[in-house]
Amino acid sequence: MSDTIRIATRTSPLAMWQAEHVAHRLQQIHPGLQIEMVGMVTRGDKILDSPLSKIGGKGLFVKELELGMLEGSADIAVHSMKDVPMEFPEGLHLPIIMEREDPRDAFVSNRYGNLDELPEDAIVGTSSLRRQTQIRARYPHLQIKDLRGNVNTRLAKLDNGEYDAIILAAAGLIRLEFQSRITAYLSTEQSLPAIGQGAVGIECRRNDPRVENLLAPLLHPETAVRVRAERAMNHRLNGGCQIPVAGFAELVDGNLRLRGLIGFPDGSALYSCEKTGCVVDPNALGIEVAENLLAQGGDKVLASLGIHA
Numbered sequence: 625m626s627d628t629i630r631i632a633t634r635t636s637p638l639a640m641w642q643a644e645h646v647a648h649r650l651q652q653i654h655p656g657l658q659i660e661m662v663g664m665v666t667r668g669d670k671i672l673d674s675p676l677s678k679i680g681g682k683g684l685f686v687k688e689l690e691l692g693m694l695e696g697s698a699d700i701a702v703h704s705m706k707d708v709p710m711e712f713p714e715g716l717h718l719p720i721i722m723e724r725e726d727p728r729d730a731f732v733s734n735r736y737g738n739l740d741e742l743p744e745d746a747i748v749g750t751s752s753l754r755r756q757t758q759i760r761a762r763y764p765h766l767q768i769k770d771l772r773g774n775v776n777t778r779l780a781k782l783d784n785g786e787y788d789a790i791i792l793a794a795a796g797l798i799r800l801e802f803q804s805r806i807t808a809y810l811s812t813e814q815s816l817p818a819i820g821q822g823a824v825g826i827e828c829r830r831n832d833p834r835v836e837n838l839l840a841p842l843l844h845p846e847t848a849v850r851v852r853a854e855r856a857m858n859h860r861l862n863g864g865c866q867i868p869v870a871g872f873a874e875l876v877d878g879n880l881r882l883r884g885l886i887g888f889p890d891g892s893a894l895y896s897c898e899k900t901g902c903v904v905d906p907n908a909l910g911i912e913v914a915e916n917l918l919a920q921g922g923d924k925v926l927a928s929l930g931i932h933a
């Protein structure tokens with residue numbers, strides 16, 4: 625009897641691409657492995673009219689997939705690491721983080737070349753508190769307008785003329801073959817990326833060695849250590865996508881460098897911190913950066929949003 629893996633996935637084009645990517649990699653490594661796609665619609669896919677930060681954030685996209693694994697209708701779930709909550713339900717974990725795609729934010733416009741070129745009161749589309757906070761602080765003359773929906777929907781809204789420019793993750797655009805729509809890549813100084821942006825992770829049941837052995841070759845250790853540092857920072861800040869936080873780790877000369885940022889959503893203050901630590905302890909580095917951000921004023925940002933760090 626041949627082995628089978630069932631992949632729980634959302635049915636949005638980006639989620640499907642990521643699930644197919646995992647399927648393809650698994651089949652390359654394990655010829656003969658059968659793969660079944662188990663498509664699911666999550667609450668986050670259904671509620672499209674309010675900003676994610678107001679309706680409960682990251683968990684909205686993963687709960688149904690997790691139930692599927694716990695009930696046995698699926699074996700693994702493929703996630704954008706950016707959308708993965710800090711805690712996993714009992715019985716599940718996320719042992720695999722795959723190689724990162726370009727982690728930067730992308731500027732997409734049909735009329736302007738970069739954020740710096742936008743005129744007074746130009747309308748920039750994004751519903752991410754992280755992006756809004758950084759744009760308001762660095763480009764106070766611009767207007768921010770909410771923008772939700774999947775990647776294809778967002779591009780259509782730009783083309784309808786509702787926005788002068790929109791900001792999206794470069795990774796999603798590249799994966800869906802919209803790379804040609806990227807007008808400019810925002811530097812990490814213009815827009816520090818979200819925790820986990822560009823990385824795909826695989827969640828599965830604990831104590832399921834058959835599945836874990838099949839998945840093991842997909843682990844990308846460098847991406848994993850970077851994302852672990854970013855997530856440790858976010859965890860210490862009690863973060864979700866409800867909070868205006870960015871975090872980006874890189875390997876520099878064999879060490880791990882983490883930059884973190886938190887700010888008031890109205891752009892009135894940004895606090896940032898950069899620290900370098902040892903690759904063997906991404907958790908410690910994440911916590912160190914988080915503590916520094918809290919001490920600078922991040923605690924007040926969180927308090928203003930009703931979050932206790």
Ligand SMILES: NCc1[nH]cc(CCC(=O)O)c1CC(=O)O
Pocket residue numbers: 704705706707791792793794795796820821822823824
């Ligand atoms: N929040 C939705 C989401 N989750 C992951 C990506 C992009 C792909 C990635 O970061 O891996 C996006 C779209 C976006 O922010 O433009």
